[in-house]
Amino acid sequence: MNQKNKRLFLVWFCTMLLFVFAGCNTDKSKEEIKSGSEAKTVTITDNAGRTVEVPFPLERVVVASRYNNELIRACGAIDKVVGVDLNTAQDREYWSDFDPNNTIGKGQNELNYEKIIELKPQALILPKNGSYKEAEEKLSQFDIKVIVISGYDTEDFENQIKNIGKIFDKKEKAEKFIACFKEPLEYINKQLKGVEKRKVYWEDIKDYRTSFEGDYYYKMIELSGGENIFAGEQKAASSAEIDPEKVIIKNPDVIVKTVTPKAALSGTGLYTAPTLEQMNQTIQDIKKRPGWDEITAVKNDNVYLMTQFGHGGASKLIGSVYLAKWIYPDKLQDLNPDEIFRKWLEDFQGFKYIDGHFYPAPKTK
Template sequence: MKKRLFKFILVLMLIPIFVLSGCAKDEREKQADKDNTIILVDNVGRKVELPFPVKKAVVANRYNSELIRACGAINGVIAVDMGTAQDREYWKQFDPKNTIGKDAKDLNYEKIAELGAEVLILPANGSYEEAEKKLEPFGIKVFVISGYDTADFQNQITNIGKMFDKEKEAEKFIKYFNEPIEYIKKALKDVEKKKVYFESTTEYNTSFPGDYYANMINYSGGINIFEDAPKDMHGKKVDSEEIVKRNPDFIFKNVTPDKAIKGTGLYEAPSKELMDKTIEDIKKRAGWDETNAVKNNNVYTMSQFGHGGASKLIGAVYMAKWMYPEQLKDLNPDEIYRQWLEDFQGFKNLQGHFYPEIKK
């Protein structure tokens, strides 16, 4: 009788221990789950809970893949879009026959699911809302990074560093970006700003406030001649006469090799003949000889590939140096571009992406 009573009392004493042990285990499991995810705010302000660290991302938009590679996290990307994969020399690790779609607006959701992706990364001008609906049943997260959005650079690189567990590398990249921008801003503080007409690879397709070229122009120290354009003009081609009327001091034109998919860039630079012809064609446009830019021979070309480097930092520093060579004597765009390609992308520096070359 006494033995049975003792056993009963012993069981009663052990129950709280088992319960506490079970609770502790539950808490440890909850913490482990928490440690395996991270909540970040993306480029369009969405709070997204991602697996941590991200190991199997698919990425749309070449600029995004470049930023990820600059942070040392490209091994966490398992597939990209065709606009990226087409550049066989620059993205040799990605198979053009195994892409996630043509571009950020034309995605193959079945392929993304088939690849077993954890997260789809795409820019704000892609179909991220549709992607979220299509990929939710597969448990695949959608996160917006817009590699062309210069103004949101620090937030986006910080996000990349966090999600891929590459925060030190991201901090190094942010420092590289900020130093020339701060130098330009300080050096041009009291300088009268030059008026800029920027044209994409499409004729008369220019920049308006808030678009992805606008901040590049601002960071270069220039003033967009369409800075005050009415809203009904935004996103549309502009009239040649309107450009002449607004009289830019400098004209910058994007160029890409003919074999590139429309609107995309290639590591291979456009030919000198194409750059020369582009400049001459601009100068021959009706009435453009009346602009300060043409009168003073201030017409320059940048490749679609080159200008977009480091979230358009590369385009900004070349434009700045072309416009303000005397005020920016310590700015060396060639060296900044070399660092971008060699130190952050792992490729040799290529000539021919910015034309004419910077005067030494």
């Protein structure tokens, strides 16, 4: 091969290499970090199924929903949050770093866009049941990204924690978080394999309002191994009021109601648990409902309470393990929900374990 041909061969060979590498790069996940002359970015698929490209790592964000803020804190990135909603900030002990008089709005559906713009965040994070489409429309002109993370969505827990790890460059902490809370669910699944399901009636803070398929509380019951007494029934909404007579007819083995301290904003929870007097009175009121003394759960004293604050931990996985223990105490002898709740509060939130959020407390070994 003469010198000219050698040069031509080298040019051809290098060109082929470039095509090969380019082809390999097209198969890479959309989650890869892009860099170069422009600022680094990372692309994720959020809880609403949207593909979102954001600066990497995020350094300034505003967040709606206490559940979202908890997940971000669990992954070690709460210092990147420069503004929250009132539903979060109202809890002065648990969220003392945020001023309830200086929030981005009451909640995910009542946002103060002027305040959000004033804070100059790189992104707004809010749940799927919030006004994220409106937010995207209003904030895009200010180069503020909108990311949908739904801290209450148990079914999408792992994907959402991974997304938090990616956008804040906290992958290691996120993976540790996921592993910690997958383990008890795997134990529950193993122990309850082939076990006949026990029927559960779950009730919201509002009396006679329960959960149907598609609701996150419905998923919580599924993960616990229980069977929702309204499984298979369709409603216009995933949660709705029901006829009390239907609960008597369906005769659940276990009844679980959600409660919250009287000082909390409607539909929210507080780190401080309700008083023992409130808990006892709530259980007595349930047992005294007309005809409910004939329900198996009432006869066997299997009526339990979980607070809005307590059960929502780790995308409602905390609620799932307590519910499982109440439903199947004989099958889940090695499951200790109190210890799992302690880990959630102390290891991932930086707060002292506090009892009173699950009542009566399940008996453990």
